[in-house]
Amino acid sequence: MFSVTVRDHMMIAHSFRGEVFGPAQRLHGATFVVDATFRRRELDADGVVVDIGLATAQLRAVLGELTYRNLDDDPAFAGVNTTTEVLARAVADRLAARVRAGDLGAGARALAGITVTLHESHVAWASYERSL
Template sequence: MFSVTVRDHIMVAHSFRGEVFGPAQRLHGATFVVDATYRRPELDDDGIVVDIGLATEQLKAVLGELNYRNLDDESAFTGVNTTTEVLARTVADRLADAVAAGRLGEGARGLTGITVTLHESHIAWASYERSL
């Protein structure tokens, strides 16, 4: 299996519901380094997994919809705790939509999976992996 990873970051504000979150139940900020890893079993006709430039542009576009936002105010997250895990799935699903729409180029149609990892810090991160 071949893979290519591109990276960007986001800064958000949010709060959580539930005692398990302790002080994070109050509004707070979070900065995430975000990795999007694309997979395929064979390289395309150009010898690549995916066009890195297009993959970088699409990650930036998807994150731009979340960056500098209070996620508590975003209708897509109404009633949802925007945990690192939930955000990883959200980004992966939106990137999968970009692949399906052809925004990563025709060669990207051969991709079979994507993993999105949000790094909360140098010692903690969460990932979501899905098929394409």
């Protein structure tokens, strides 16, 4: 399996429901370094997994829908704790939709999967892996 990873970041505000979250139940900010890894079994005719420029642009576009926002006010996350894990899945699903729409180029339709990792810090991160 071949893979290519691109990286960007996002800054969001949110709060959590549930005693398990302690002080994070209050509104707070988070900055995530976001890695999106695209996988495929064989390289395309150009010898690449995916066009890195298109992958970078689409990751930036997806994160642009989330960054500098209070996710508590976003209808897409109504009633959901926007944990790092939940956000990793949301980013992966939005990237998958862009792959299906052809936004990463026609060759990207042969991708096997995407993994999105959100780094909360240098010592903690969460990922979501999905097939395409």
